[in-house]
Amino acid sequence: xxxxxxxxxxxxxxxxxxxxxxxxxxxxxxxxxxxxxxxxxxxxxxxxxxxxxxxxxxxxxxxxxxxxxxxxxxxxxxxxxxxxxxxxxxxxxxxxxxxxxxxxxxxxxxxxxxxxxxxxxxxxxxxxxxxxx
Numbered sequence: 001x002x003x004x005x006x007x008x009x010x011x012x013x014x015x016x017x018x019x020x021x022x023x024x025x026x027x028x029x030x031x032x033x034x035x036x037x038x039x040x041x042x043x044x045x046x047x048x049x050x051x052x053x054x055x056x057x058x059x060x061x062x063x064x065x066x067x068x069x070x071x072x073x074x075x076x077x078x079x080x081x082x083x084x085x086x087x088x089x090x091x092x093x094x095x096x097x098x099x100x101x102x103x104x105x106x107x108x109x110x111x112x113x114x115x116x117x118x119x120x121x122x123x124x125x126x127x128x129x130x131x132x133x
Contacts, residue, residue, distance in 0.1 A: 006063060008056040015052020015059050018066070019045045 026041030051058045097103040107119070 003060075003064075006060055011056040011059045011063055012052045014063050014066070015048045015056060019048030019052060021045075022048065 022041045023045030026038040026043075026045055028038070029035040030037040048059070048062070097105065107117070111117075
């Protein structure tokens with residue numbers, strides 16, 4: 001499989017951005033708490049900013065690894081974390097509302113004597129769309 005060529009401008013932005021964030025992490029204790037800087041973060045920041053400025057194509061493997069980590073974290077976030085939130089928070093709230101409080105927010109009860117389940121709405125004038133924001 002052939003590796004896709006990443007534009008130098010994208011690699012340069014990546015190096016400056018991620019390196020700058022590491023540099024900020026490294027300088028944070030010095031600036032805000034008058035403590036010793038975090039040397040490891042300053043070294044990582046320098047190892048990204050310097051090649052980004054001089055030879056951006058050298059950051060290709062680092063960028064690919066960073067993006068693989070980002071895709072893995074995205075997969076975890078969408079599948080596991082959002083699933084936990086839905087089944088651990090939203091579902092119990094719905095069950096409590098339905099079975100303990102007797103609420104049916106979506107009005108899904110079966111009513112055999114009803115002619116229609118349509119909820120009539122009052123029409124709005126067309127001017128309500130003029131100033132949407």
